[in-house]
Amino acid sequence: MANGTYVEASYERDTAYIEDRITSDGTGQWPVEAGRYRLIAARACPWANRTIIVRRLLGLEGAISMGLAGPTHDADSWTFDLDPGGLDPVLRIPKLKDAYERRFPGYPKGITVPAIVDVPSGEVVTNNFPQITVDFSEQWRDFQREGAPDLLPAQLRGEMERVNKRVYTEVNNGVYRCGFSGSQEAYDAAFDRLFTALDWLEERLADRRYLMGDTITEADVRLFTTLARFDPVYHGHFKCNRSKLDELPNLWGYARDLFQTPGFGDTISFSQIKEHYYIVHSDINPTGIVPDGPDLSNWVSPHGREALGGSPFGAGTAPGPVPEGERVPVAENPHIGADGLVVVPGA
Numbered sequence: 001m002a003n004g005t006y007v008e009a010s011y012e013r014d015t016a017y018i019e020d021r022i023t024s025d026g027t028g029q030w031p032v033e034a035g036r037y038r039l040i041a042a043r044a045c046p047w048a049n050r051t052i053i054v055r056r057l058l059g060l061e062g063a064i065s066m067g068l069a070g071p072t073h074d075a076d077s078w079t080f081d082l083d084p085g086g087l088d089p090v091l092r093i094p095k096l097k098d099a100y101e102r103r104f105p106g107y108p109k110g111i112t113v114p115a116i117v118d119v120p121s122g123e124v125v126t127n128n129f130p131q132i133t134v135d136f137s138e139q140w141r142d143f144q145r146e147g148a149p150d151l152l153p154a155q156l157r158g159e160m161e162r163v164n165k166r167v168y169t170e171v172n173n174g175v176y177r178c179g180f181s182g183s184q185e186a187y188d189a190a191f192d193r194l195f196t197a198l199d200w201l202e203e204r205l206a207d208r209r210y211l212m213g214d215t216i217t218e219a220d221v222r223l224f225t226t227l228a229r230f231d232p233v234y235h236g237h238f239k240c241n242r243s244k245l246d247e248l249p250n251l252w253g254y255a256r257d258l259f260q261t262p263g264f265g266d267t268i269s270f271s272q273i274k275e276h277y278y279i280v281h282s283d284i285n286p287t288g289i290v291p292d293g294p295d296l297s298n299w300v301s302p303h304g305r306e307a308l309g310g311s312p313f314g315a316g317t318a319p320g321p322v323p324e325g326e327r328v329p330v331a332e333n334p335h336i337g338a339d340g341l342v343v344v345p346g347a
Contacts, residue, residue: 017128024139034063041114043269044071044276046225047129048114053221054133057263059145071272072279077111099124147317151218170197172226179238195242205250214310227255233277256303262318265342269332300344
């Protein structure tokens, strides 16, 4: 497998995505329509993991199908090597690149997940991951489950946008800035920025259960996917090693609280996460050896965050069991039960 190169003198993420949107008002090329679109994600990828979580929290499984690429990819494309015959069972393609090329022949940029594909045409619609989850909340309301939480409360939007911006630039992207740094100077600066932000979050979560207060919002989804990967990959592989997550009491309790909440931990495949980073980033880890650790049993230990009050879903309810075809295998997350949910001892 010919992997790409990731290390740069000073890492900058390319954020020029396909900005098409699927909307509910009937305007534009892509109207909301149940069964028409397929979310292509990968459990390994934190940006794709966001869309898996929000789709599940809102109960959109029946309206938007989901295909999962395997944890490793080459410089060409994410591939459907988890599926029988190596083909996505709905799109009948071996590579996600095929959907990009069908709409944009000679597509010049990277083939990224998440992506939404129009099933009838087989063409990619969008890979603009921040907008995809917002539109799941705002444009797909007619297809959300009863009891779906409000992940974008109007009264919190202004503050949430500021929090999300700092979390994205300093934490979600900050770990990559450390890991892909090509000089000591760039790494040192990235390291300081990352842990300055983590210290800010540690303080923010000292007296509130969730980032925005008493209930889960989109902001929590965005932070969680980085935290779930911190000790398994970012601490060692990306050299983000001032502190492990489980050495930051408030962030560690917060991360476990979310992990044990339906819709979060039941989307996590620790084995796919580790396989992706340690194999795909061959310029960082040329041996391709995937570490056996760390011990992940502590993710279901008591977190004590209930003492701060609040309720994860506010006036809404938790999602039910994970649809059978979308459950994470126990071999990939030891905390998954027969219904696809995280099993918390004593709960």
